[in-house]
Amino acid sequence: MSPPSAATTTADAVVVPPGVTAGVAVFDRQAGQLTDVLNPDLQFRSASVVKLLIVLDYLWERGPAYDIPAADRARLEVMLRSSDDAAASYYWDHLGGAQIIDRMVERLGLTHTDGPPTTHPGFWGYAAFTAGDTVRIYRYLLDRAPAPVRSFVMGNLHQATRYGTDGFDQYFGIASVFDPAFSIKQGWSGFTSPTAKTKVAGVDLTSEALHTTGTVGTDDRTIVVVYTLHPNGTSYGKAYTDVTRLTRTLNVPGGVKSPGSWLTTSGSGVRVRSAPNTSGGVLGTLPAAVDVLVGCQKKGQLIETPTRSSDWWAYLPKYGGYVTNVYVGSGGPKLPGVPDCQ
Template structure:
């Protein structure tokens, strides 16, 4: 079997213990805008100053959904030797798990490496305070692992400051190449990627949205709260780094009422993330608008025969950079020949599906 190096040649040994506690971390920051009905845990850590710029319920425990894939990957790569060599198929599996949030890959490692013992090992190795494996009765559900925003910052600090260079290269490289859609076909561009220009690196998590946007990593019976972690409400999380040199670590965990659509949760999380003080983050230019309709297509050009780049979650809010006239579209009783350019997707959306009283969007420049 061919072998693939995780990254470049291994760097000299580095400290593998938990990162030091940040300096002067405030207990809370009230500037965070949490939409009504949303429960949030937030931590933003500025690596340049060694301080938190935002914290809100940083130690509140959430079911991790796919964010636990960071721990699954780190555990699998632990103690691999000086060059961290991986078989080619193993490397491909890790890439799929981290870039496209592939659930089959996560389940493979979970079974191969001891299930909940993975979490126990990583808690001890990284000094995690709030993390715990799935509750009793759910041993196979890795997405039910309990995780907090504070512990997630610690995980990223280990990756960036303590992990061997080949491990950092593999994991952070994959997170920088996060796919627009997961292997289940659903949109991963919420939160950090929607709110900041590159460079960023992300590991997203979502759970409980059924066919409307769930990653299917948590296909389990509806459960009540177990081990103080809510397994019932819909979960949407965005975590990663923002800015040149991975200046800021951002961890935002959210829970939404069970009636919330994926698009509505996507929008609420985006508004929360845009309210944060994230040093090094550059906000994309444009204006945010609501949309309506389902299975709405974003196309490569301003006509209905051009390539479909993606489909929007129903009712999601979108960033419009500019607009121009194109092919006339009719969705009775509406008719419109204006198209909005969405920089997040690199394509156009007919203005018919943009919530605005006029065909031409107000205060949006021409492309």
């Protein structure tokens, strides 16, 4: 596959938060060109983005009927929708490990993708990917793959769950910024056991990595790929916020940004509830100190802490629920500039 033409090729077009290393490629399928690009050939450890190649390799040999046994279908669906690691490990072992990468590199014409280092043969998340090659993977899926393959893979990416099976909130980046039409295959690595930086063949294997990839807009108009590495010891909430802030600066044709005000939360384990009170069902838990999109605010149960109190609750449209204003923003009980919910 020939490289796409680029309308914008300067790093100035992408705003990268301080301390973050990023590789970015945004491809407008309608115009046939890149709208933003930064370090497109810089290799990052793929984390869970490699699951795209795992599922494509599995489907490649299924034949024209593409019959997927029920057990495999269930396993692949949870791997794509909820980034299940056990499923990825199962197919990595059964399909030949790094041979998956070798086969897919040749089939898709990838130019800067490698399997994990020989020192870590079972670590599928250590496969080296680039933003440029990830655009090529999505272009194959959307423009060249047989219809059953495209329907299965993209259909599941459009139904990605908010939380992975490991409990991590995967609605950062693309999923936080755009509404309503998007698909995602996210990746995260290094947040549970940060260690000193190690590089193998130029690929950083241990710095905290957080990647958002997928499509935005009607008919998957624009492919968005953002790979990032963060300073050692960065919290998940901080990386989540930095990736989302970077994604908000991108030129994404066809993308509709969700309306509202971006505010930073405080506290850890803050719960999002179905109603503005502690009797409302828990819809999710926020990563610590993360940017959230607030659509409006509503009066509800008074919440008091040693330093703050409020009977106003912020409505988070991306969660479909409420968080007490005690843990949103840094001002008084009511959020300035945020409208009341009607």
